[in-house]
Amino acid sequence: MLPASLEEALSALAEYGPEAKMLAGGQSLIPLMSLRLAQPGVLVDLNGLATTLSGIEAGASGVRIGAMTRHRAAERSELLAQRVPLMAETMPLIGHAAIRSRGTIGGSLSHADPAAELPAVVLATEATLIARSLRGGERTIPASDFFEGYFTTALAEDEVLCAVEVPDAPPATGFCVTEVARRHGDFALVGVTAAVTIDQGLVTRARIALINVAERPVRAERAEAALVGAKPDAAAWAEAAALASTEIDPSGDLHATPAYRRKVAGVCVRRALETAAGRARGGR
Amino acid sequence: MDVTLTVNGSRREARVEARRTLADFLREDLGLTGTHLGCEHGVCGACTVILDGEPVRSCLMFAVQARGATVTTIEGLAVDGVMNDLQEAMRESHGFQCGFCTPGFLMQITAMLAENPTPTEAEIRDTLSGNICRCTGYESILNGVLRSIGAPVPESQTH
Numbered sequence: 001m002l003p004a005s006l007e008e009a010l011s012a013l014a015e016y017g018p019e020a021k022m023l024a025g026g027q028s029l030i031p032l033m034s035l036r037l038a039q040p041g042v043l044v045d046l047n048g049l050a051t052t053l054s055g056i057e058a059g060a061s062g063v064r065i066g067a068m069t070r071h072r073a074a075e076r077s078e079l080l081a082q083r084v085p086l087m088a089e090t091m092p093l094i095g096h097a098a099i100r101s102r103g104t105i106g107g108s109l110s111h112a113d114p115a116a117e118l119p120a121v122v123l124a125t126e127a128t129l130i131a132r133s134l135r136g137g138e139r140t141i142p143a144s145d146f147f148e149g150y151f152t153t154a155l156a157e158d159e160v161l162c163a164v165e166v167p168d169a170p171p172a173t174g175f176c177v178t179e180v181a182r183r184h185g186d187f188a189l190v191g192v193t194a195a196v197t198i199d200q201g202l203v204t205r206a207r208i209a210l211i212n213v214a215e216r217p218v219r220a221e222r223a224e225a226a227l228v229g230a231k232p233d234a235a236a237w238a239e240a241a242a243l244a245s246t247e248i249d250p251s252g253d254l255h256a257t258p259a260y261r262r263k264v265a266g267v268c269v270r271r272a273l274e275t276a277a278g279r280a281r282g283g284r
Numbered sequence: 285m286d287v288t289l290t291v292n293g294s295r296r297e298a299r300v301e302a303r304r305t306l307a308d309f310l311r312e313d314l315g316l317t318g319t320h321l322g323c324e325h326g327v328c329g330a331c332t333v334i335l336d337g338e339p340v341r342s343c344l345m346f347a348v349q350a351r352g353a354t355v356t357t358i359e360g361l362a363v364d365g366v367m368n369d370l371q372e373a374m375r376e377s378h379g380f381q382c383g384f385c386t387p388g389f390l391m392q393i394t395a396m397l398a399e400n401p402t403p404t405e406a407e408i409r410d411t412l413s414g415n416i417c418r419c420t421g422y423e424s425i426l427n428g429v430l431r432s433i434g435a436p437v438p439e440s441q442t443h
Contacts, residue, residue, distance in 0.1 A: 002348075030305075030344045031325035043302075047349055072338060096414025098329065098392060101338035102345060184413040 002045045006052055006160070009044055010134040013158040016042045022160060023047070024068060024107030027099045046160070053106070053162060056080055062167040067106020067160070071095070074105060084166045085279075086125055086175035086193060090117045093177065096185040106161045109146070112153045115187035115212040117177065119147055123209035123217055124175070124193040127166040133159040147216040170205065173197040174279030176272040179211060180264050182255060188212055189256045190264040194272035196232070198280045203227045203236065206273070213250040213265055220244035223269065232277045241270035285348050291316065292360030300347045306340075307331045309347035310357060318358035318387050322416070329415035332388040333357050339395035358387035361394065370394060370432045377437070379428030381419035389415050393429055402433060 003009035013020050021040035023029055024047075032038035046053065046068060053068035056077050063083045065074065074080055075091035094100060094108070094117055108118045109129065122129070122143040129141045135158060146154050155161060169175070179191030191211030197204050206227035208220040223240040230236040245266035252258045288297045291314060298313045307324075310316045310333070322328035324343050331342040334356040361368050367375070370393060380386040389412065396403060396411045403411070408429050417425060427437045 026344050026346075026349075027326060027341075031327075034325040034343070045349065092410075096329070097396070097411050098332050098339040098341050098414055099326065099344075101335070101340045184410060 001042065002048045004048055006049055006132065006162070007134070009046060009049060009160060010132065010158065012042070012044045013160065014134045016044075018157055020044050022110070024110070025070065025103040026107075027095065027103040028107065028111045028113065054104075058083060059165070062165050064163050064165045065105050066163050067104060067109075069105045071100035071103045071105070071108075072097075075100060083168065084125065086177060086195065087118075087121050087166065089175065090121050090177045090193070093117050093179060093181075093185075093188075093191075099185075105164065109164065110153060110155060110161045112147050112151050112216065113187070114150060114214060114216050116217075117179070117188070117191060117193075117211060119143075119217040120191065120193040120209035120211045121177070122146070122164060122166070123219055124195050124207045125166045125169070126207065127164050129161055130163045130165065131155055131159040132162050138162075144219070149215045152216075169195060170197050172199060172280050172282075173205070174276040174281070176275040176279065178268050178272045178275070180268065190250075190261050190268055192265065192268040192272040194269070194276045196227070196273055196276040196280050198232055198277060201231070203230050203232050203277070206240070208240070208244060208269055208272070210244070210248060210265055210269075213248045213261055218248065220247055220269065222247045227273075232280075234274070237270045237273045237277075240273055241266040244269040287347050287351050289350050289352060290354045292356060298347075302346065302348055304347045305343050306333070306335075306345045306347050306350050306355075307342035309350075310342060310355075313347075316357050316359050320384055320387050322384065322388075327416070328385070328388070329392065330385050330388040332391045332415065334391055334395050337395070337398065339392050356391070356394075358390055361390060370397070370428075373432035374425070374428035377424050377428035377431050379420070379425045380417075385415060385417045385419075389417065389425055393432075397433070402435075403429075405430065405435075 019041035023043045023045045050068050054066040057064045081088040127143045129146050132138050141154050175195050177193045179188035181188045193209045195207040206224045223244040245262045250258050250261035310319045320330040322330035326341045326344045333342045336353050430437050
């Protein structure tokens with residue numbers, strides 16, 4: 001079904017319950033359907049709501065990104081490049097050009113693939129996700145509470161993710177995303193998003209999120225804590241990298257063993273922190 | 285469900301099942317078999333077409349989602365049976381062998397050049413990373429794109 005309003009979409013979800021599945025960009029759901037891994041009885045196509053649910057708007061203290069905003073639109077957004085540089089830098093790493101034409105920000109976050117990049121972006125930027133249901137109205141969920149496990153989020157069955165709000169970072173904050181993938185556009189074997197704030201020559205705040213090292217994107221909290229008050233130098237990045245690679249517990253698969261993922265995670269953390277700190281100091 | 289859309293400049297109307305993918309619709313209902321289906325789950329890029337100016341995987345959307353849209357397929361590139369510059373450059377560079385992936389590559393390249401007429405080699409490689417070719421090893425495809433934009437083609441790799 002193709003609802004013409006958000007209310008109509010929410011009613012359909014309330015009516016059909018677990019039978020229904022929302023269709024956003026379709027770049028994950030349709031492959032799953034093609035492979036018969038997903039066989040929803042009812043598809044609620046949100047593309048009719050593209051105008052209501054998409055767009056990138058500047059607010060007083062952050063940027064609001066509509067859930068149906070396509071990756072390509074985000075990739076081309078000047079506003080995002082200025083206000084949420086981490087998301088802008090991440091966009092070209094997501095899938096391929098033709099995938100980004102259709103794929104949406106909200107779809108990627110709701111799908112919650114542990115190997116996807118965007119979940120780590122909203123974690124490192126401490127974004128807020130805004131969901132809506134007929135039953136409960138609007139609800140805000142901090143990114144840190146949103147991802148629960150493999151393809152599982154805090155969204156209820158009858159809830160639609162409507163937008164994500166990314167708060168402005170403190171002054172002198174630099175960001176960086178880095179990942180290791182076997183082929184450009186593939187899901188990363190391991191990836192890292194980082195934010196570093198420097199004040200009076202010391203690190204005052206660090207955020208590190210890791211991609212594809214657990215059943216959900218995770219923050220390296222011990223590494224983050226160790227950086228606070230540290231001098232922003234190679235020794236600090238090396239220590240944080242060592243902490244991050246020990247505080248994760250990645251699983252192995254055909255492409256990478258747990259030990260290899262741990263090693264690469266440390267390398268990615270070090271590189272991401274170093275680059276983010278350089279950007280915090282003003283050398284973009 | 286009824287679908288009306290513009291394909292390669294012609295208005296087309298059809299009645300399709302909601303579950304029909306755009307790729308199957310183009311091939312089976314409109315008879316435009318130039319759009320190829322390789323993996324049918326969005327990995328290989330063979331089914332890439334241009335939808336309202338953007339490259340898309342036609343296997344990853346439903347025909348009913350293309351209502352009112354303007355679609356260009358590989359059949360829409362040649363003018364009056366004469367290959368366009370890109371097609372000609374691809375032929376010159378031996379940019380294909382079996383040809384199965386070619387429609388997807390050409391549509392992806394066409395979309396890229398419409399947005400950025402003078403891509404660097406790195407940008408071309410990056411854009412083409414979403415299309416899989418099992419014959420050529422990609423160099424001849426890359427050379428075809430370089431030739432089509434009048435960029436130097438590496439000497440050792442020309443045929």
